[in-house]
Amino acid sequence: MKPPQLSRTDALCCIPVRNPLVLETRLDSGEMLLSYPETLKPWFAGILRRMKKEPELRRVRKLQLDILGTGVWERVDGESTVMEIIDAFAGLHQLYHKEAEISVIQFLRELGRRGIIGMKQVSG
Amino acid sequence: MDETSDMARWEELAWNGIAFQKPSCWEIATLGRNYLMLGTRTDPRMEISWGSPCQTPSRHRHLKQLQAARRSLGRRKPGLSVDDWNPPQRWLDALPTHEASGLSWKNPAGNALVVSCTSCNRASLFQFYPGSSEDTDQFHVLVSRLLSTFRDHAENGRRLWAVFDVRAILPATFQIRSYQFSPGYMAMDFFTKGLKMSLYRWSPASVLLAGRKLPDFAGSLPFYPGSTSETIGDANRMEWEISPSCSLPARIAAFLSTRFLHHRLLIRHVTETNRILAIRSESREPVDANLFDQIVADYETTAA
Numbered sequence: 001m002k003p004p005q006l007s008r009t010d011a012l013c014c015i016p017v018r019n020p021l022v023l024e025t026r027l028d029s030g031e032m033l034l035s036y037p038e039t040l041k042p043w044f045a046g047i048l049r050r051m052k053k054e055p056e057l058r059r060v061r062k063l064q065l066d067i068l069g070t071g072v073w074e075r076v077d078g079e080s081t082v083m084e085i086i087d088a089f090a091g092l093h094q095l096y097h098k099e100a101e102i103s104v105i106q107f108l109r110e111l112g113r114r115g116i117i118g119m120k121q122v123s124g
Numbered sequence: 125m126d127e128t129s130d131m132a133r134w135e136e137l138a139w140n141g142i143a144f145q146k147p148s149c150w151e152i153a154t155l156g157r158n159y160l161m162l163g164t165r166t167d168p169r170m171e172i173s174w175g176s177p178c179q180t181p182s183r184h185r186h187l188k189q190l191q192a193a194r195r196s197l198g199r200r201k202p203g204l205s206v207d208d209w210n211p212p213q214r215w216l217d218a219l220p221t222h223e224a225s226g227l228s229w230k231n232p233a234g235n236a237l238v239v240s241c242t243s244c245n246r247a248s249l250f251q252f253y254p255g256s257s258e259d260t261d262q263f264h265v266l267v268s269r270l271l272s273t274f275r276d277h278a279e280n281g282r283r284l285w286a287v288f289d290v291r292a293i294l295p296a297t298f299q300i301r302s303y304q305f306s307p308g309y310m311a312m313d314f315f316t317k318g319l320k321m322s323l324y325r326w327s328p329a330s331v332l333l334a335g336r337k338l339p340d341f342a343g344s345l346p347f348y349p350g351s352t353s354e355t356i357g358d359a360n361r362m363e364w365e366i367s368p369s370c371s372l373p374a375r376i377a378a379f380l381s382t383r384f385l386h387h388r389l390l391i392r393h394v395t396e397t398n399r400i401l402a403i404r405s406e407s408r409e410p411v412d413a414n415l416f417d418q419i420v421a422d423y424e425t426t427a428a
Contacts, residue, residue: 008167098151102307
């Protein structure tokens with residue numbers, strides 16, 4: 001069954017949460033390097049399960065964030081909502097709000113697609 | 125951002141022939157050549173689409189525009205019952221130089237206003253969406269304030285362009301040819317006879333210029349004129365101008381060529397707003413220096 005679709009307000013009030021399996025390394029440039037276990041497609045994970053392959057066989061992937069991405073990653077603290085991260089990002093770089101919103105949402109979506117973060121829905 | 129408290133702040137929006145003031149918390153959600161949708165962070169609040177000015181006014185034109193608006197709404201909102209509607213008097217009072225007619229629909233509720241300017245005969249279709257918890261009277265006051273600032277033709281031969289955080293004034297003869305608004309980069313190309321004028325804006329400058337200077341950034345641009353051109357300016361401002369030589373063969377070649385041979389480019393780092401702005405002209409004849417300088421002076425970004 002498909003999960004119920006979130007309204008825009010609900011989506012902006014979600015809290016991004018880091019995957020505890022993600023390792024972060026700060027580079028000399030100040031940028032962040034994330035190492036994360038590869039997220040398998042559900043159909044491929046099913047095949048692996050049938051073949052009784054261990055999850056440890058999953059590859060570790062790396063993602064280097066630029067300075068803007070690093071700033072957003074640091075705000076993903078398990079407490080700040082998407083809206084708060086957008087506001088902080090816009091304020092820090094003097095960005096036009098819409099521009100910050102699009103950038104941050106695209107970035108968080110990409111992190112979510114890779115399984116680096118999840119979204120916690122805040123009730124009420 | 126609290127919408128209620130932010131209603132006190134209004135800002136100008138001007139795009140392709142129309143201009144009005146709006147609450148600053150109503151941001152552009154969708155932008156087309158002759159279309160704008162504005163909304164708060166969570167809800168759409170208004171749409172506007174508009175046509176070209178018409179030379180020949182007609183008594184029946186407004187009725188035709190109303191019918192066209194009704195058809196357009198029916199297409200875009202299938203299954204919606206659109207009815208005639210008498211707009212509040214304060215809305216009509218806000219548009220003394222326009223003919224206006226109203227339409228309304230329910231679920232979700234909305235009102236449309238078809239206005240045609242008695243001066244330029246341009247027709248525009250406004251659609252307003254009151255918030256579910258919004259006081260109707262307060263909403264009508266807000267809309268009438270917005271409508272009272274509505275302008276749909278250029279004044280003094282100059283036209284304002286003000287979208288997102290950029291603001292420019294160009295001669296009214298300049299037509300927009302293409303535009304791009306993406307995070308970090310905005311570009312608008314304008315054309316008039318024999319002249320192309322492009323306006324660019326990058327942000328955040330602090331990140332783009334981290335570890336390098338403005339000339340390094342300029343050198344990375346696809347339209348960078350190259351090292352042969354002349355460079356003038358200070359640390360936050362650079363300018364190039366390239367023109368073919370004045371010899372007779374060069375002038376004949378320039379006359380026969382279909383390409384723009386005169387180029388002028390100015391890039392500046394606006395430290396106050398953390399932006400980089402650029403103005404670029406390409407033309408058959410050398411661009412009028414006064415015109416270029418005026419556009420440079422009028423092109424600015426507003427603080428976020």
